[in-house]
Amino acid sequence: MKSKIAELIFKNVEGLTLEEVNGLMEIPPKPDMGDFAFPCFRLAKTMRKAPQMIAADIKEAIGQVDFLDDIQVQGAYLNFYVNKETFVKAMIEAAIAEDFGSSDIGKGKTICIDYSSPNVAKNFHVGHLRTTIIGNSLYKIYSKLGYNVVRINHLGDWGTQFGKLIVAYKAWGNEEAVKQDGVAELMKLYVKFHEEADKDPSLNDEARAWFSKMENGDEEALKIWQWFKNISLIEYKRTYDLLGIDFDSYNGESFYRDKTGAVVSKIQDANLLTESEGAKIVDLEAYDMAPCLILKNDGSSIYATRDLAAIFYRKETYNFVKCLYVTGQEQKLHFAQVFKVVELLGNDWAKDQLVHIPYGLVSLEGAKLSTRSGNIIYAEDILLEAISKIKEIIEEKNPNIPDKDETAKKIGVGAVLFNDLYNQRIKDVSFKWEKLLNFDGETGPYVQYTYARCASILRKVANFSPSTDIDCSLLTEVEALDLLKEISRFPKVVYDASEKYEPSVVARFAVDVAQSFNKYYNACRINVEDDALRNARVTLVHLTKKTIKDALLLLGIQCPEQM
C-alpha cells in the first residue's frame, strides 16, 4: 500500500526519485490523521513555493483513486486515508504468505558471523552467552533476508596460556580429576599455576617453552593441548544443545597458526612493520590509535596476528560481503586496530565489510545462582536454573499440560534469551529472575503465553483453515486494525534489525504484536456464531500466532503450543 501511494506521489511531483518519495513517507502519529503522510517541506526549497500549496497541488494532480477514501492537506503534510477494506485485504494477503518477513535482498551474498568463540580450558560464562545469543539471532535474521550465512566459532584455543596449563598439569594435575571435573579442574590448575609462578617466576619460562613446543609441532605438547580442547568442547556443546545452536566452522585461533607467517610478510612487504622494544608492531598513530602488536619480542604471534590471518582466510574462502564480530565492547580497540591494518594493506573493502558488533556487560545482581566453584558463573547453570524454575511454576499452575519438560525448556531458555535481546545490545543486561520469568510485562514468557493463547483459540474453533477468502469489511474495530497494522510491520522490522545489527528491534516487535493482540482479544469476541465474522476474526488470531512464532524464531526462541 505504501509503495502504491509512493508511486502516485512520484508520478505527480517533479524533482524526487521514487526512492526518495518512499524515504520521506511517514506513518502519522494518530489514526485520525490518516494511514500514510507525505511531508512537503523538502520540496518547498526546490520548488520555491509554500509547502501547503505544494501539498494542495499534488492532491489535485492525483485526483480520485480507487484504493484511497480521501487525501487531505494538513499544514505541510499530505495525509492519505486508505480505503479500509482494500487496506485490510492487502495486509492479510501479505501476512498470510508462508514467507512473510523474508526477502531475497541477500541472495547470492555471503555474510560471515564470528560469535560465541569461548576460550578453551575456561568456562563458558555469561559474557559468552551474550555473544552466542546475539550472533545466533543475527544469523537467523540474515538468513531470512536470503543471505548465505557462515557461522564461525573462533575458539580461543591457542596462546601462551596453554603452555601454563601444560606445566600445571604436569606438576600438580592428575588424569582422573581432569576426566571427572573437566573445565572446572583445568581452571583450578590455571589458578594454581599463577599462585606458584608468583613465588617461582621460572615457571613462566617453562610455560613459554611449552608453548614454543606447541608452535613447533611437538607431539606430546599437542596431545595434551588437544585433550584439553576436546574436554572443553564437550562442555560447550552441552550449552549449545540447550540453546539449539550450531556452527558451520569451529576454526579457532589454532587453525591460523601456520597462516600468520604470510600475514607478517605481507605487512613487512608493505613497509608497515616497525620495531618497538624488541616487538614488531604496526604504528597507527596517524589514526589516533595505539599500535597494533604483531609479534612479541620472542617472535611469537598474538591474538591480533591470528585475527589478521583469519580475515584473509575468510575473504578468500567465503568471499563475504560482510564479516561481523560479536564480542564485548572491551574489544573495540582490538578490532579497530586489526581492521585498520587490513585496510592499510590496500584492502579498501575493510572499511565497510568488517564490522565489530559490541555489546554491554551482564550484571547478576538479584539473581542468586548456585555456582560450581567460587564466583564463576556458567552459562549452562543459568539456563538450567531458568528451566527448573519454570518447571516449578508449571507444576504449580498447570501440571496437566503435555511435554512438561520440553515446555519448561522452551520457556526457561526463551526467558533468558529474551531478557538478553530485548534491550539494545550495547546496554548492560541485568539478571533478575522475578523480572525475566514473569508471564506479564516485556518478557519472553509473556510473548510465548500470547502465542499459546492463540494456539488454544485455534484448537477450539471448528473448520478453520487459513485463507485470504474472507470478508475483510467485517474487520472494523480499531483493535483489529491496529493488530493487523502491527503485524504488517514484520518485513520492515527484519530489515531494520539487519541494518542496525539489532535483534532488539525484533524482540520489541514481538512484544508490540503480543500487546496489540491482547487488546484485540479483550475487545472482540472471537469464537462467534456467525461463520463469516468468526472466520475473519480467527484469521487475525492465526496471523498473530504465525508472526509471533516467526519473530521469536529469529531470536532463537521456540514457542510451546500450551503453557
Ligand code: ARG
Ligand atoms: N575468544 C575471544 C574471547 O573470549 C573472542 C574471540 C572473538 N573473535 C575474534 N575473531 N577475535 O574474548
